[in-house]
Amino acid sequence: MKIVVLVKQVPDTEEERRIDPATGLLDRAATDGVADEINERAVEVALRYKDVHKGTEVKVISMGPKSVTPVLRKALSMGADSAVHILDDALAGSDAMRTSAVLAAALTRTGFDLVIAGNESTDGRGGVVPAMIAEYLSLPMLSSLNSADISDQRVVGECSVETGTLTVRATLPAIISVTERSAEARFPNFKGIMTAKRKPLATWSLDDLDIEPADPATSARSVVLAVIERPARAVGKKVVDTGNAGAELAEFLVAGRII
Numbered sequence: 001m002k003i004v005v006l007v008k009q010v011p012d013t014e015e016e017r018r019i020d021p022a023t024g025l026l027d028r029a030a031t032d033g034v035a036d037e038i039n040e041r042a043v044e045v046a047l048r049y050k051d052v053h054k055g056t057e058v059k060v061i062s063m064g065p066k067s068v069t070p071v072l073r074k075a076l077s078m079g080a081d082s083a084v085h086i087l088d089d090a091l092a093g094s095d096a097m098r099t100s101a102v103l104a105a106a107l108t109r110t111g112f113d114l115v116i117a118g119n120e121s122t123d124g125r126g127g128v129v130p131a132m133i134a135e136y137l138s139l140p141m142l143s144s145l146n147s148a149d150i151s152d153q154r155v156v157g158e159c160s161v162e163t164g165t166l167t168v169r170a171t172l173p174a175i176i177s178v179t180e181r182s183a184e185a186r187f188p189n190f191k192g193i194m195t196a197k198r199k200p201l202a203t204w205s206l207d208d209l210d211i212e213p214a215d216p217a218t219s220a221r222s223v224v225l226a227v228i229e230r231p232a233r234a235v236g237k238k239v240v241d242t243g244n245a246g247a248e249l250a251e252f253l254v255a256g257r258i259i
């Protein structure tokens with residue numbers, strides 16, 4: 001079994017994320033980049049299968065700038081066997097369509113039985129890239145699984161729907177995405193951290209994927225026309241109890257149509 005996990009570097013969720021007004025792109029210098037937690041859970045799903053099935057190969061793939069390397073190294077320290085970093089200046093500012101096209105090309109080159117991704121990144125919150133990749137590769141897609149049971153021939157998962165839960169299944173090869181309800185990611189131990197330094201980490205450009213930078217299928221991207229910063233939060237009204245605070249509070253709630 002060969003499992004490929006898609007991982008991503010995102011701005012630290014504990015810090016303020018900013019858009020560069022000049023470019024309309026994420027200001028990566030404004031915050032520290034970290035591994036997206038939902039992708040680490042996807043890695044955990046793959047590693048739990050590998051723990052039981054020793055012949056399993058787990059590879060991680062990410063597309064992004066040079067700063068992505070530590071994210072891939074962390075996945076290797078968790079237990080992944082190898083990593084691929086898609087790095088090319090021509091990919092700066094790629095939108096979901098362009099990203100999914102390039103990742104699909106990378107997956108075609110690596111080969112796989114199963115692809116695992118997070119259901120949505122914590123920065124863009126688009127939640128469409130795994131499904132777009134499935135469309136490019138003409139493969140079945142099981143989206144937003146809370147749990148996944150993987151076997152040699154198929155994958156079965158459970159996802160939440162409005163009225164309860166739904167059990168879904170697909171034959172391999174397939175693509176799945178997992179939610180934050182899936183298994184919590186393990187912490188890399190010292191041995192894993194040291195071993196990760198010796199594991200293969202390949203860097204691929206568009207040339208390595210036989211993609212022409214000017215190819216309309218992979219070069220077109222969304223363009224941000226304007227950026228408006230979120231206005232500063234207004235100071236709230238402070239009610240001091242001098243004997244009529246209850247009445248003032250009721251008036252405030254009525255005025256705001258809260259009651």
